[in-house]
Amino acid sequence: MTATDQAAADDEREAREEVRRRLIGAWQLVSYTAESSDGEVVHPLGPAPYGLIVYTPEGYMSAQLGRGGRPPLKSARLEDAETDELARAAAGYVSYGGPFEVVDPTTVEHHVTTSLFPNWIGRSQVRKVRFVGSFLRLAVATPTRLWGAERTAELTWHRLT
Numbered sequence: 001m002t003a004t005d006q007a008a009a010d011d012e013r014e015a016r017e018e019v020r021r022r023l024i025g026a027w028q029l030v031s032y033t034a035e036s037s038d039g040e041v042v043h044p045l046g047p048a049p050y051g052l053i054v055y056t057p058e059g060y061m062s063a064q065l066g067r068g069g070r071p072p073l074k075s076a077r078l079e080d081a082e083t084d085e086l087a088r089a090a091a092g093y094v095s096y097g098g099p100f101e102v103v104d105p106t107t108v109e110h111h112v113t114t115s116l117f118p119n120w121i122g123r124s125q126v127r128k129v130r131f132v133g134s135f136l137r138l139a140v141a142t143p144t145r146l147w148g149a150e151r152t153a154e155l156t157w158h159r160l161t
Contacts, residue, residue: 015105019129023055023100023108027136027157029065034151042147045092053138053157061100061110065155067092096120106130107141134159 001009029051035041043049048068055061070092073081081089098113103126110125126141139154146153
């Protein structure tokens with residue numbers, strides 16, 4: 001490896017580490033939008049979603065997102081709830097977590113080990129990363145099928161800590 005190659009590798013490693021440092025902490029969901037190639041924008045969790053994403057110094061992340069205005073269940077206890085109520089509650093909620101890694105200065109990979117959606121367990125969720133002031137913007141790396149069309153989704157988070 002030449003000195004130039006080593007310097008470039010060191011710069012890349014330093015840039016990844018800077019992104020990792022900036023991710024660490026708790027972030028509150030501000031918005032979640034998904035746009036199709038023809039410009040149609042939808043709000044997958046409604047116009048007032050709520051959520052929290054946490055990145056730990058030990059290299060783990062956890063994300064919880066919900067549709068604003070989800071009605072409470074009739075039962076005060078989860079195990080006593082009706083199946084249809086549970087299905088409606090789950091349809092308006094996304095949660096997953098596991099180790100994370102910054103693979104390049106614009107990309108974070110979430111290695112899912114737990115999820116409300118079992119199909120994600122053992123897979124990775126790749127997100128494009130941008131910081132804008134005290135905001136974090138995470139976007140799907142490639143268009144994905146959402147609400148009947150291929151869309152690019154972006155979640156905006158505000159730093160809590």
